[in-house]
Amino acid sequence: MFEQPVIAFENVTKTFGNVHAVVDNNLAVKAGEFLSILGPSGCGKTTSLRMMAGFEQPSSGAVSIQGQNMTGVPAFLRPVNMVFQHYALFPHLNVADNVSYGLRQRRPKPADAELAKSVADALEMVRLSGYEKRRSYELSGGQQQRVALARALINRPAVLLLDEPLAALDRKLRREMQIELQNLQRNLGITFLLVTHDQEEALSMSDRVCVMREGRIVQIGSPRELYDKPINSYVAGFVGKANFFVGPKADTVLCVRPELLEISATRKTLPQGLADAFDVTVLNRIFLGEHTEYLVRHESLGDFTVLSPRKSEHASGVFDIGDKAAVGWHKSAAQILTTT
Amino acid sequence: MRIYATLVYLFLYFPIALIVGFSFNAGKYAMDWQGFSLAWYSKAFSNPLILQALITSLIIAGMTALLSAIIGTMTALGLERVTGRTRTIFDALIYISIMVPGIVIGISTLIAFVTLFNMVNPLLLSLWNIKIEMGIWTVIAAHVLFNLAVVCLLVRARLTGMDRSLVEASEDLYATPMGTFRQVVLPLLMPSILAGFLLSFTFSFEDFIITFFVAGPNVTLPIYVFSSIRRGVTPEINAVGTVVLLSSLLLLVIAQVILQRSEKIAVAKS
Numbered sequence: 134m135f136e137q138p139v140i141a142f143e144n145v146t147k148t149f150g151n152v153h154a155v156v157d158n159n160l161a162v163k164a165g166e167f168l169s170i171l172g173p174s175g176c177g178k179t180t181s182l183r184m185m186a187g188f189e190q191p192s193s194g195a196v197s198i199q200g201q202n203m204t205g206v207p208a209f210l211r212p213v214n215m216v217f218q219h220y221a222l223f224p225h226l227n228v229a230d231n232v233s234y235g236l237r238q239r240r241p242k243p244a245d246a247e248l249a250k251s252v253a254d255a256l257e258m259v260r261l262s263g264y265e266k267r268r269s270y271e272l273s274g275g276q277q278q279r280v281a282l283a284r285a286l287i288n289r290p291a292v293l294l295l296d297e298p299l300a301a302l303d304r305k306l307r308r309e310m311q312i313e314l315q316n317l318q319r320n321l322g323i324t325f326l327l328v329t330h331d332q333e334e335a336l337s338m339s340d341r342v343c344v345m346r347e348g349r350i351v352q353i354g355s356p357r358e359l360y361d362k363p364i365n366s367y368v369a370g371f372v373g374k375a376n377f378f379v380g381p382k383a384d385t386v387l388c389v390r391p392e393l394l395e396i397s398a399t400r401k402t403l404p405q406g407l408a409d410a411f412d413v414t415v416l417n418r419i420f421l422g423e424h425t426e427y428l429v430r431h432e433s434l435g436d437f438t439v440l441s442p443r444k445s446e447h448a449s450g451v452f453d454i455g456d457k458a459a460v461g462w463h464k465s466a467a468q469i470l471t472t473t
Numbered sequence: 474m475r476i477y478a479t480l481v482y483l484f485l486y487f488p489i490a491l492i493v494g495f496s497f498n499a500g501k502y503a504m505d506w507q508g509f510s511l512a513w514y515s516k517a518f519s520n521p522l523i524l525q526a527l528i529t530s531l532i533i534a535g536m537t538a539l540l541s542a543i544i545g546t547m548t549a550l551g552l553e554r555v556t557g558r559t560r561t562i563f564d565a566l567i568y569i570s571i572m573v574p575g576i577v578i579g580i581s582t583l584i585a586f587v588t589l590f591n592m593v594n595p596l597l598l599s600l601w602n603i604k605i606e607m608g609i610w611t612v613i614a615a616h617v618l619f620n621l622a623v624v625c626l627l628v629r630a631r632l633t634g635m636d637r638s639l640v641e642a643s644e645d646l647y648a649t650p651m652g653t654f655r656q657v658v659l660p661l662l663m664p665s666i667l668a669g670f671l672l673s674f675t676f677s678f679e680d681f682i683i684t685f686f687v688a689g690p691n692v693t694l695p696i697y698v699f700s701s702i703r704r705g706v707t708p709e710i711n712a713v714g715t716v717v718l719l720s721s722l723l724l725l726v727i728a729q730v731i732l733q734r735s736e737k738i739a740v741a742k743s
């Protein structure tokens with residue numbers, strides 16, 4: 134059955150002077166999904182988000198939300214809410230007044246008791262009960278993040294827009310917030326649209342990931358699809374790690390993921406049934422805990438990386454810098470991709 | 474170096490200290506210490522001329538501060554949206570009105586007012602048989618002229634330091650442009666506006682030069698002090714001077730505290 138997208142771009146282009154930030158974009162966000170827009174800085178992902186929120190208007194094309202054309206509709210009339218990169222909590226208001234800000238704009242204004250109840254529920258949802266009277270600058274980064282989430286989610290938006298929300302947090306906190314965001318999204322059933330340059334973040338949280346480059350959508354699909362069947366070498370290189378070798382035709386490369394490579398002391402000790410095997414010299418070794426990452430050199434293929442899992446080290450062996458080794462891969466591990 | 478500094482400060486503040494000290498003199502002559510007394514304060518504040526001058530000064534300072542705060546804030550907000558040459562020109566004009574000596578503002582506003590009166594008074598006289606002349610309002614106009622620049626600079630400093638995403642967050646949370654201004658922009662600017670109000674009040678209250686040119690027959694406190702000094706310094710004048718000095722100082726300290734507190738909050742936030 135055809136389902137109407139909750140946000141739809143129709144040939145949206147946005148230019149700033151000579152810069153084409155977004156080019157002929159036809160993004161469609163499905164209701165209830167967790168979609169991430171992934172790309173390096175300057176790829177147009179933040180501009181796309183700002184056109185959804187209403188902070189920017191497309192130069193051409195149209196944005197619609199829940200089937201309604203949003204051309205010329207200002208931000209305060211759009212049924213979406215945003216979590217800003219640096220949270221943008223109002224410094225002159227306490228946590229409760231920050232969280233209830235959206236509800237207090239409604240006419241007629243909700244009663245005080247009703248507001249207090251909604252704020253208490255929202256703060257409980259982000260595990261900040263009892264923080265009502267605090268000021269935003271008294272909170273830690275993670276707590277500010279949660280207040281920003283509560284302030285947006287209390288309005289039950291059609292879509293929650295998240296602009297690199299975890300970029301300012303340290304690694305451990307980021308991991309916790311990723312899980313918390315995912316849980317919130319599943320429990321509330323609200324569509325989440327996250328913009329990030331962190332591929333790990335996009336892959337771990339989203340139902341679908343949209344990879345952007347220079348204003349255009351390169352590929353959109355589930356994290357597994359993007360990882361296993363990248364449309365070109367750009368996606369393969371941006372999503373996960375990849376080794377690229379000279380391809381069979383012009384403008385093509387042979388792509389092999391480092392973790393799909395087998396490594397052993399000699400060709401004979403490599404597993405059976407490999408499509409190709411090469412003699413290499415180990416250039417570098419990085420211990421990563423569950424994996425060991427080797428940088429190896431082959432005289433005609435060049436330098437590439439191999440991830441050797443801890444579990445199979447008893448069979449493959451451990452190599453030192455300068456050691457000779459053999460590397461090979463199964464036929465299914467190698468993909469021929471077009472370069473861009 | 475330390476001796477120089479001491480001498481400089483002594484030179485700057487010794488006369489002021491003398492005035493404050495001798496305002497508590499019991500004796501009749503300004504520089505002849507006869508013992509501590511508050512008599513001159515009660516005498517000063519029961520003198521109807523001094524009271525009238527004080528009221529005039531307070532009205533002028535209050536109106537100047539209010540108008541400067543409103544117009545200065547509006548100027549700062551307006552300049553936010555102006556770019557390029559127009560912006561440069563307006564910026565320069567604002568700095569000029571602060572740096573120009575009071576005597577220049579005094580003379581030029583006097584000439585401007587006189588020219589204006591000469592132009593419109595014949596018409597007003599023939600139409601309604603009235604004419605406009607120098608008064609409290611001309612003093613207020615001249616004071617607002619440079620105090621609005623002070624407010625404008627203070628508010629602009631705050632505006633440039635303000636996180637643009639706060640305004641966007643407010644709009645995103647369904648607040649209309651007017652609602653955003655009232656609930657976010659104005660409260661965040663309030664410390665600067667208040668500080669600007671207090672500074673304008675102080676500058677206007679203690680101003681002599683500009684007032685002297687455009688006051689017409691009106692007597693403000695500084696003008697009263699000046700005219701009575703020509704008849705010799707009395708402890709009464711010392712008492713008035715001390716009150717003006719201390720209230721000005723108090724207002725300046727309050728303005729400074731407000732600005733610093735709001736800055737601390739802004740720093741703690743980022």
